[in-house]
Amino acid sequence: MKFSVFQMEIIPGNPKQNRDKVENWVREVVQNERPDTIVLPEMWTTSYTLTKLNVLADDMGEPTKTFLSKLASEYHLNIIGGSVANKVGDKIYNTSLVFNSKGELVYEYNKIHLVPMLNEPLYLTGGTKKVETFELDGIKMGLIICYDLRFPELARSLALAGAEVLIVVAEWPTARKNHWTSLQIARAIENQMYVISSNNIGSLDGVDYAGASMIIDPWGEVLCQGSNTNEETITGVLDAARVSEVRKDVPIFESRVPNLY
DSSP: OEEEEEEOBOOTTOHHHHHHHHHHHHHHHHHHTOOSEEEOOTTTTTOSOGGGHHHHSEETTBTHHHHHHHHHHHHTOEEEEEEEEEEETTEEEEEEEEEOTTSOEEEEEEOOOOOGGGTHHHHOOOOOSOOOOEEETTEEEEEEEGGGGGOHHHHHHHHHTTOSEEEEEOOOBGGGHHHHHHHHHHHHHHHTSEEEEEOOBSEETTEEBOOOOEEEOTTSOEEEEOOSSOOEEEEEEOOHHHHHHHHHHSOHHHHOOGGGO
């Protein structure tokens, strides 16, 4: 499976311009890279304009659901749609949406862990449902959002459920960029799975974002990585058989003794 990741500079507080930017990027990446699957970053419609989300957020996933579904079916692409601010009743969630190449919504996830350093809990509501696996083109995957990366229990639960690929969508800051790369490599090694991430670049309200979107193999080798400052596309091909090979060579799942943990 071939993945293309959009390391995007998000236009703060302007969902329409960001949708236009994504649509133009999809058209270009389909022509140049011909991926099976694309990945967008966290909060790509608004960025972290938290005080304005009551006005800017989607309503029950719209218009983003319709927008991404149409793109997926038109270009015959699986779309891992990063995440968007999503109003449900009187609450706003940080919601990820995944579509298959027929334009069907196959997975929806509300970010569980909210970032206290960014005052997220003042404006957003944390998800209350456990992470689950989903399938695209017969490959089982899991997805987490930004701060979730710091909680290894999530990635491990997905690996135990059979996930071969972990998607991480983020707006991770430059101030903690070493954590960003190190934690991704750790998740790949300890769970013997591919890790694919989409982070943004640019800055907002004095916070610079780290870029460094990555594709990491189940051995922990970085197959490709974005820069820290440029809007760009990173593309890589995943071999699902590689997961089985690594898990056979170092059988950590068979060696687990969970009753002693």
